[in-house]
Amino acid sequence: MSGDAPKRPGPRPARRSDRWFAAEGMRAFAHRSRMQQVGWRREDFVGKPVIGVLNTWSDLSTCHSHLRERAASVKAAVVRAGGFAAELPALSLGEVMVKPTTMLYRNLLAMEAEELIRSHPLDGVVLMGGCDKTTPGLIMGAISAGLPFIYLPAGPTLNGSWRGEKIGTGTHTRRYFDAYRAGEISQAEWDDLERSMVRSAGTCNTMGTASTMTLLAETLGLTLPGAAATPAADSAHIRLAEATGARIVEMVEADLRPADVLSPASFANAIVALHAVGGSTNAVIHLTAMAGRAGVALTLADFERPAGKTPLIADLMPTGRFLMEDLFLAGGSNGLLKRLSPHLDLAARTVSGRSLGETLADARIDDDEVIRPLDRPVTSEPALAVLTGSLAPEGCVIKPSAATPHLLTHRGRAVVFESFADMAARIDDPDLAVDETSVLVLKGAGPLGGPGMPEWGGLPIPRKLLERGVRDMVRISDARMSGTHFGACVLHVAPESALGGPLALVRDGDEILLDTPGRRLDLLVDEDELARRRAAWTPPPPRFARGYGAMFSAHIQSAPRGCDFDFLEGVAPTAEPDIY
Secondary structure (H helix, E strand, O other): OOOOOOOOOOOOOOOOOHHHHEEEOOOOOOHHHHHHOOOOHHHHHOOOOOOEEEEEOOOOOOOOOOOOHHHOOOOOOOOHHHOOEEEEEOOOOOOOOOOOOOHHOHHHHHHHHHHHHHOOOOEEEEEEEOOOHHHHHHHHHHHHOOEEEEEEEOOOOEEEEOEEEEOOOOOHHHHHHHHHHHHOOHHHHHHHHHOOOOOOOOOOOOOOHHHHHHHHHHHHOOOOHHHHOOOOOEEEEEEEHHHHHHHHHHHHHHOOOOOHOOOHHHHHHHHHHHHHHOOOOOOHHHHHHHHHEEEEOOOHHHHHHHOOOOOOOEOOOOOOOOHHHHHHHHOOOHHHHHHHHOOOOOOOOOOOOOOOHHOOOOOOOOOOOOOOOOOOOOOOOOOOEEEEOOOOOEEEEEEEEOHHHHHHEEEEEEEEEHHHHHHHHHHEEEEEEEEOOOOOOOOOOOOOOOOOHHHHHOOOOHHHHHHHOOOOOOEHHHHHHHHOOOOOOOEEOOOOOOOOOHHHHHHOOOEEEEEOOOOOOEEEEOOOHHHHHHHHHOOOOOOOOOOHHHHHHHHHEOHOOOOEEOOOOOOOOOOOOOOO
């Protein structure tokens, strides 16, 4: 049962799709004629809520390989609920396949989603995604379009296992690759792991960026309860798709729009949830961009505020021991939020038509090891810390819960890589002047410099140190890091090096101080020397001469601004299309 007010008697209000299908004249005639061209009857679509199903399925987005079938379930449920469903393909950003990084194209997906919604005869929308950038990209565009929408996450893949050990996608890829490079795993074992790593359709089964963002979408109130943890291959996911299709028709009838759901309290709840699950650092960028579309201004200080106050209660990789299927069986994402409820604003609204608190009323927790009690957190370290200092005047982030504790306070000499190519060429050089006390520094990996801020922030440990048993080092960059990865990695350093930030001035041998408890990152070089280096610095040449890349370079904003385009953020309305 929804929490919407009962329908009032009398003539129904005009729907947006009526402008295409229910009007008089030649244009409406042509619209109806073309729909009947493919076999629809006039009564199938005229006068009914028209629901767009934006589907990011693709053969090269393997996490979304089941979304064709789920779209069919959504559409069937829309029809049963009295609506008409139209599936529209949208840019599919498979994290593994798209190069140089899906982050380069998140804003392109956001633009496409917004314009698909605005330019077609739609009254409401179901968004279908899940792999890392599809969640924020779709939601950013749908917020800006302003029509009723609901998000259907693709769902995580099933638990992985290899030789008796629980395997997390991404997390164990990195761990075993380090072991392979160190000679601890044979080629045959590495090949066997490749075949065994992922067992089904769905997104990464750790609390990486995909599951972090779908959980935050649920916390924001944009999905049905429990959606984020429902595995892609579980029959419950089919039922979730059908319930989502039915609900969007109700939302259209109630005219429940994003502005009715999203509020400062919604985003504050999402930040609390991010800390409670040890979520991906990428969420800082995506939440900031999503909030900007909703007219809510988030700063890095907003992400720091819950640190130390919100217990990390989800014992999930890469910070903990379990995987997303375990979370589903332990009570799901709604069970986790119910346990977290003392830290949440339960009055925040959701697309269910009820408050967040009301959606959690029937949730339960069946495993206190996966979803920890509030007084027994996974770690005392915060899931996220925001640092500033002479090396990051505009801020940067680190994930203390996923770092080796003794490295959270560290002073060491820099080993500098000017680009990813430079790093790849020299990281395993036996003559590289590096030891376990060094600080690895990567430049040229920010929003402008990358381009697109690739997930290069988890720099590999030099092979000669791996062979000596070293598995973590302090690593600093203006890049991002996969949410499935771990380590003492300082990320999103701003201003980025391509803009001449202090990171651009770091040289081999410079001392760097990381003081996570003090929330500082400092370059210990005197100001006169830095002034000389700054005077000699020249910006890198443009990466793109034309096309989307040129537009990206001209309009991309910094990580603390969410990496949205400067002309897309904000709530200024865009006029409805004229229909001639």
